[in-house]
Amino acid sequence: MRPFQIGDRVKIADTMGDVVEKTLLVTRIRTAKNVEVTVPTASFLALISSTTAPSPQAKA
Known part of the structure; x- marks a missing residue:
């Protein structure tokens, strides 16, 4: 990975x-429903199961 x-x-x-x-302390992700989730x-690093390339919206 x-x-x-x-x-x-x-x-x-x-x-x-x-x-x-x-x-350093947290990582924030935004879901498809536009909900921001904060994870220590x-x-x-222990829970991540997959990573893909940047989303198409990030390039816009």
Whole structure:
């Protein structure tokens, strides 16, 4: 699995969304329903199940 960046689409447990912020303590993802989920970075690294290229909306 490759490291993730802002704009990448990630899946954490059963939640999928785009990474919108990545700090030392937390990672924030925005789901398709426009809900922002905050996950502690340590938990995020343990729970992440997949990473894909940036979403098409991130390029606009």
